[in-house]
Amino acid sequence: MFRDFGFIKPHNIVHPEIPKHQHLSPSRFASVGVLGYNCPREKSVMIYVKDVSVEYANGVRALKDTSVTISKGEFVFVVGSTGSGKSTLLKLLYRDMLPTAGTVIVDGENVTAMKPSAVPFLRRKLGVVYQDFKLLPQKNVWENLAFALRVIGTKPKEVHKRIGEVLELVGLTHRCDSFPNQLSGGEQQRAAIARALINNPTVLIADEPTGNLDPTTSWDIVQLLEQINIRGTTVLCATHDSQIVDGMKKRVIQLEAGEVIRDENKGAYQNSES
Amino acid sequence: MKIRVRIKTVNLRNIEFLIEEAFTGIVRNGLMAFASISTIALSLAVLGAFVLAMMGANHFTTEQIDRFEIAVFTVPGAAKAKADALADSIRKIEGIKDVSILDRDEEYAKFKRERPDFESAGLLGNPLPYALRVRIVKADQLTMLSTKIRALADVDHVNVGQETYKRVVALANAIRAISFAGVIILLITTAFIISNAIRLTLYARRREIRIMQLVGATNHTIRTPLVIEGIVFGSAGALVAWILLRLGGGYVVHSAQRITPMFGSFSSGLSGAGLAFWLLLAGAVIGAIGSLVSIRRFLKD
Numbered sequence: 001m002f003r004d005f006g007f008i009k010p011h012n013i014v015h016p017e018i019p020k021h022q023h024l025s026p027s028r029f030a031s032v033g034v035l036g037y038n039c040p041r042e043k044s045v046m047i048y049v050k051d052v053s054v055e056y057a058n059g060v061r062a063l064k065d066t067s068v069t070i071s072k073g074e075f076v077f078v079v080g081s082t083g084s085g086k087s088t089l090l091k092l093l094y095r096d097m098l099p100t101a102g103t104v105i106v107d108g109e110n111v112t113a114m115k116p117s118a119v120p121f122l123r124r125k126l127g128v129v130y131q132d133f134k135l136l137p138q139k140n141v142w143e144n145l146a147f148a149l150r151v152i153g154t155k156p157k158e159v160h161k162r163i164g165e166v167l168e169l170v171g172l173t174h175r176c177d178s179f180p181n182q183l184s185g186g187e188q189q190r191a192a193i194a195r196a197l198i199n200n201p202t203v204l205i206a207d208e209p210t211g212n213l214d215p216t217t218s219w220d221i222v223q224l225l226e227q228i229n230i231r232g233t234t235v236l237c238a239t240h241d242s243q244i245v246d247g248m249k250k251r252v253i254q255l256e257a258g259e260v261i262r263d264e265n266k267g268a269y270q271n272s273e274s
Numbered sequence: 275m276k277i278r279v280r281i282k283t284v285n286l287r288n289i290e291f292l293i294e295e296a297f298t299g300i301v302r303n304g305l306m307a308f309a310s311i312s313t314i315a316l317s318l319a320v321l322g323a324f325v326l327a328m329m330g331a332n333h334f335t336t337e338q339i340d341r342f343e344i345a346v347f348t349v350p351g352a353a354k355a356k357a358d359a360l361a362d363s364i365r366k367i368e369g370i371k372d373v374s375i376l377d378r379d380e381e382y383a384k385f386k387r388e389r390p391d392f393e394s395a396g397l398l399g400n401p402l403p404y405a406l407r408v409r410i411v412k413a414d415q416l417t418m419l420s421t422k423i424r425a426l427a428d429v430d431h432v433n434v435g436q437e438t439y440k441r442v443v444a445l446a447n448a449i450r451a452i453s454f455a456g457v458i459i460l461l462i463t464t465a466f467i468i469s470n471a472i473r474l475t476l477y478a479r480r481r482e483i484r485i486m487q488l489v490g491a492t493n494h495t496i497r498t499p500l501v502i503e504g505i506v507f508g509s510a511g512a513l514v515a516w517i518l519l520r521l522g523g524g525y526v527v528h529s530a531q532r533i534t535p536m537f538g539s540f541s542s543g544l545s546g547a548g549l550a551f552w553l554l555l556a557g558a559v560i561g562a563i564g565s566l567v568s569i570r571r572f573l574k575d
Contacts, residue, residue, distance in 0.1 A: 120487070120491060120493075137481075139302075143298075147489065151491040195489065
């Protein structure tokens, strides 16, 4: 019925053909499947990127009319060579940048139409893991995690409980007093994943999380991401690591020069047909 | 509406957290804190020293002007009663602080000591008229009051040292103008230096600010601890500047007094507590404004 998300407002969806008492929030709208898009695996949609283009001031086009739909609970690898637009696509999701054209909807919120003051609240719903970890260097592991909780006003008692749980999940309880520069690359990435998980995010976005790690540690990190996915969190992971993508056999979206050239369930790093 | 409620809750619950963040930031960024505080301290000390020197110079010249007196001499041969009556008449004039009649014999004795040749000339008796020393309330009324006194009966001569007075007043005005311009220029320069020092501190922490944004901290949550830090830096710098000024200022005034006793009364007129208050206020305000202005650049999304 409605093939375009253009009419969606972030907090209220109203359409003259729907009686007022049936007006729904965007997330519920998506979950009941009335938006009319081709919903993969009949699940509710977590990430919807429609006809998105990103053009930099120097004229370089990082993304060209790209459309991607990711369902709740999926584990998706985004692959492609350097400059293919992987990081740009991820940055659009946590509103680190805005597209030149197109619409981005994450967990029912129209990220492109969002007011700047609402951006921090979007980011609290997402967990983001970076190649360079981005841990606060002046804080130890425990404080890095506590900071992410305290900024959203979590009570100190709840902070202690939650940090204990997450550190156990990532296997870093014994290093909670260490500062980032006292940790190995793998430990830093575990700390970064712990921070990304601390707010129970609906989506975990990982931008080349194994880029600075050796193969064994990389594999451990990806196993950890899979565990997190099994618990119900949607995971979107941009990577260059062919061994990991081939070993995991998850959905693979391949970008090339800003365009999606392949979207394959249980895909491999390289196109199986090539 | 939902988001608004959330922001309000965060504000109330997080005050303790934000203050804690500010002090953790200061302790963990010790070197940058030291650089900022020392820059602020030196800038405020230079500004403070200049302001104190200018206040002292103003105070000194005003005091010199206030010391100007009017010397009134009665007509030769006037009796003591006439001098008393003249003193009473002068006291009645508005703007007169006090009038004293100099002891005529004492003045003559002094005169004879200074000019023994007059004694040898065979002068008989005390030839001096009565002299009245008139102190006035406002130095700028000197000319007007001397004219009024001159018009009174039994007045032979009125001496106001008009030329010297004019020169001192012109000097005082020049000092005031220069000091005002100097304070303004130095104030702008100090504010610029301090805000630059704070900007450098924040620049060193731009990565930290960026990470805070990425984990979902609102601008308010990022800004508040950094503004508190700016206030703490400014106040700590002011405290150091105060110590420097108290020690250095005391030494300079003491040395000046030893060289020229005239500087015995050289003082800014500002107490130690008053100086501390103004320095702390200046430090805290410049620190807060410097932080606020600098953070704005880093918070632009």
